[in-house]
Amino acid sequence: MKKLLSFGLLLAAFATVKAQTAPTWSADVASIIYNKCSNCHHAGAIGPFPLMSYQDAFVQAAGIEGSVSDGKMPPWPPDPAYRRYAHERLLETDEKTKILDWIAAGAPEGDANTAPVPPVFTDGWAIASPDISIKMPDYFSEAVSSDLYKCFAIPTGITEDRYIKSIEVIPGNRSVVHHVLIFQDPSGDCLALDAADPNPGYTNYGGAGSNNAKLVGGWVPGSTTYTLPNGFGIKLKANSALVLQVHYPAGTVGTLDSTRVNIKFTDGTNTREVFVAPILNHLVTMTNGPLNIPANEVKVFEEEFTLPIKATVFTVSPHMHLIGRNVKAYAVPPTGDTIKLINIRDWNFGWQGAYQFQYAQTIPEGTVIRGTATYDNTVNNPYNPSNPPQDVNVGEATTDEMMITYFSYSYYQPGDENILMDSTLLTTSVPQQVANKLNVFFYPNPATNNVFIDIPNDNDAYTLTLYNQMGQAVLSSRLQNDGWFDIATLPAGLYIADVRNAKGIYTQKLLKY
């Protein structure tokens, strides 16, 4: 009897240890999936199945294992070892380990009562009262067996120049809209192209179909509303049309879409203009062009441009077509270290983006900005649209190629380097913070009115600071006990919560909705 009892105790002890070591859905994994996957994986979104509950994740465990271990999900083309960005769709190493360990342990649920609640996705507008809100006509996709790039030109109705502060794209049908590029065209060219096509919109692959059309923004699934830091704006010219280039993947034929763009202008008259320009491009800055890739060849192209001003740079967006395989851009200042800008090692045309630096990036006058890209026109390239391969030349069509890197930037003013676009990585940029990561726990996250903050030690005092996406501290407070914290008055959005004292720091994204 005694023996049996101690064996039973031992077993119980073993079970506890095991339960503590294997991650569970409720304690460890749900919050990761809800933060990093559910925005694309919920009913009606672009992901092929929902990840909104334990059951959803359990039945997809094998697929999740594969796509998380090879880095395919979440989709995030830039190499994080080269450069980190604001608003990344990326799993940190410890998050990846937790998901994989959880699956290896049989994907246990843990205590369902303590599981975080799934996020709520609404069709509401992030820009509540836009200055302009334009919607393309109802359009039924005609993409049968190949992808379709359809442009819709819509007049803005503005009669004087204004400055864009925020752009929000609301796809009419999240399950078929793969990306949207937004151009402005003051010339009337694109309106004429649209009028000439009997169906809504007109087909154009590389851009908007006119050299007078200039890129102002873009959207891919998973991106948030794009907002410039306070005081900055992209000029929208009087009487211009906006052109929405929408990518509908093959097989979406017959599905209805009507995508909307909401725009908020800056209010002050002292707006600093932000330029969106193809600083590196095959037409002007290529040093070993022309961009022609004969069939069955792999070729590397180089571009360089010497910056005539000191610039404050917000985003970088490379653009190639289908046979581009990798692209890199970096800046070599007259003195000092090379500035790494972007490195995409496995180019995928379907996942393009405007990547925002975590802090506005200063680039000195006289810096040489360099780009290098590889094009693979052989049968080894899984994205090669032609088999056998055909000669590929520079141009706008699907089967032509491009090598462009857009930058959004402004003239530098002192202090610009402190403009924080996202503070996810505060822990690696401030030395004393590397020392100790505190064990702080926020619940629920996302939260509406109140968030419970569990601090490591009730006898110590901590400071809590919440930063908004502009990097401004919006709330600062002293914490001495675990407890509920009122966030009811904060506007909805993504915040960085920072808890610290002399013993260490903790930072965490907090979504208020």
Ligand code: HEC
């Ligand atoms: C930005 C949107 C987005 C995010 C974020 C995202 N997915 Fe996906 N996921 C997709 C799309 C779209 C597909 C369909 C395949 C494709 O287009 O690449 C997909 C496919 C998958 C598949 C099927 C694999 C395959 O080879 O087709 C799995 C499994 C998956 N996602 C898991 C995840 C997990 C786990 C996360 C979070 C760690 C995640 N996804 C985050 C958009 C997303």
